[in-house]
Amino acid sequence: DTEVTQTPKHLVMGMTNKKSLKCEQHMGHRAMYWYKQKAKKPPELMFVYSYEKLSINESVPSRFSPECPNSSLLNLHLHALQPEDSALYLCASSQAYPGQDLWSSGNTIYFGEGSWLTVV
Amino acid sequence: EDKVVQSPLSLVVHEGDTVTLNCSYEVTNFRSLLWYKQEKKAPTFLFMLTSSGIEKKSGRLSSILDKKELSSILNITATQTGDSAIYLCAANLILTGGGNKLTFGTGTQLKVEL
Numbered sequence: 553d554t555e556v557t558q559t560p561k562h563l564v565m566g567m568t569n570k571k572s573l574k575c576e577q578h579m580g581h582r583a584m585y586w587y588k589q590k591a592k593k594p595p596e597l598m599f600v601y602s603y604e605k606l607s608i609n610e611s612v613p614s615r616f617s618p619e620c621p622n623s624s625l626l627n628l629h630l631h632a633l634q635p636e637d638s639a640l641y642l643c644a645s646s647q648a649y650p651g652q653d654l655w656s657s658g659n660t661i662y663f664g665e666g667s668w669l670t671v672v
Numbered sequence: 673e674d675k676v677v678q679s680p681l682s683l684v685v686h687e688g689d690t691v692t693l694n695c696s697y698e699v700t701n702f703r704s705l706l707w708y709k710q711e712k713k714a715p716t717f718l719f720m721l722t723s724s725g726i727e728k729k730s731g732r733l734s735s736i737l738d739k740k741e742l743s744s745i746l747n748i749t750a751t752q753t754g755d756s757a758i759y760l761c762a763a764n765l766i767l768t769g770g771g772n773k774l775t776f777g778t779g780t781q782l783k784v785e786l
Contacts, residue, residue, distance in 0.1 A: 583772070594760055594776035595715070608773065642714055646772060660706065661764075661774060663714040 555579075556664035558643050564670045567633060573667045575626040575643030584626040585661070586618060587642040595642055601626060633671045640666045674699045676763050678777035686785055689751050693780045695761035696743040704764045705737055705744050706774065711757045718746070720764075751784045758782070 556577045565571045575584065583602045587595035600608035601620040615637075617629040626643055643664040675698045685691055697705065704722045708715035719728040721737035721744055728735050732751075737744040748755055758781050762774040 587774075594762075594779055595774075596776070597773055600773065660717050660720055661772060662717070663708075665714045 556643055556645055556662050558641075558664035558667050560667060561665065562668045562670075564672060565630065565633065566672055567635070569633075570629070570631045572630065573628040573641055573643075573669070575628075575664055576624055577645040577662070577664075578624055579645060579662070580623075581645035581647055581662075582623060583646045584620065585644040585646075586626070586628055587644060587663075589640040589642060589666070591639075599628075630669070633669075635671050638670045640668055642666045674763065674765070674775045676761060676775050676777035678759075678761055678780050680780060681778065682781040682783070684783045684785060685751055687752060689784075690747065690749045691751060691782065693746040693748075693759050693761075693782070694743065695746070695777055696741070697761075697763045697775075697777075698742065699763040699765060699775060701765045702763055703766045703772075706762045706764055707735055707744070707746050708760045708762065709757045710760055710779070715760055718759075748782075751782075753784050753786065756782060756784045 559574045563571060585600050586598040588598050589595040597610050598612045599618045604620045604623060615632045619627040644661050646661040677696050679694045683691060704720050706720050707718040709718055719735045721728060721735060723739040732749045735744060735746045746759060758779040760776050760779045762776045765773045
């Protein structure tokens with residue numbers, strides 16, 4: 553099973569709303585990621601969790617709040633977003649042996665189907 | 673600043689043509705390069721390449737990395753309309769705390785016409 557599952561697939565929210573995006577994987581991966589992809593642009597890294605600890609925050613505004621409740625789940629809490637935050641939010645996972653890269657671990661980064669977010 | 677550049681930005685070909693997509697990178701702590709295909713949803717993994725220079729093949733697709741030129745090519749032979757997609761390359765950087773960071777290029781939009 554090489555599946556990363558994201559919910560919801562589509563979300564429309566107002567600028568004062570609080571919502572969450574959810575991501576789940578059962579591949580035993582210990583690194584999980586949030587990427588943001590605007591229309592006609594490549595994905596951009598937002599956060600990296602390794603062994604349930606936040607290891608990378610790519611200077612993301614605090615209105616995006618990640619959470620990793622356990623090794624299989626990754627959430628992205630959204631609050632007071634702006635219309636320009638509308639995008640495809642991609643969750644991904646991979647093995648995460650510290651100091652070891654994808655090639656050495658014989659693995660790759662698997663992406664979920666994404667959550668299309670529209671902020672109105 | 674890490675940079676990944678793809679060319680061409682877009683390409684229109686006819687079924688049966690052979691195409692070559694290019695990717696160059698200037699990345700610190702580079703470890704490998706990945707190719708993905710994206711069709712209006714999440715990127716799907718195609719290949720991972722390292723500085724070993726070994727060519728990867730899967731059906732009509734093949735790819736190789738040139739470590740001297742810091743570049744990679746993705747070849748698609750006998751193209752089909754189902755190959756129409758955005759092809760993304762990404763440089764993989766190792767993170768000391770575990771995990772990896774992908775820096776994506778802007779992508780090449782390929783359209784295959786009948």
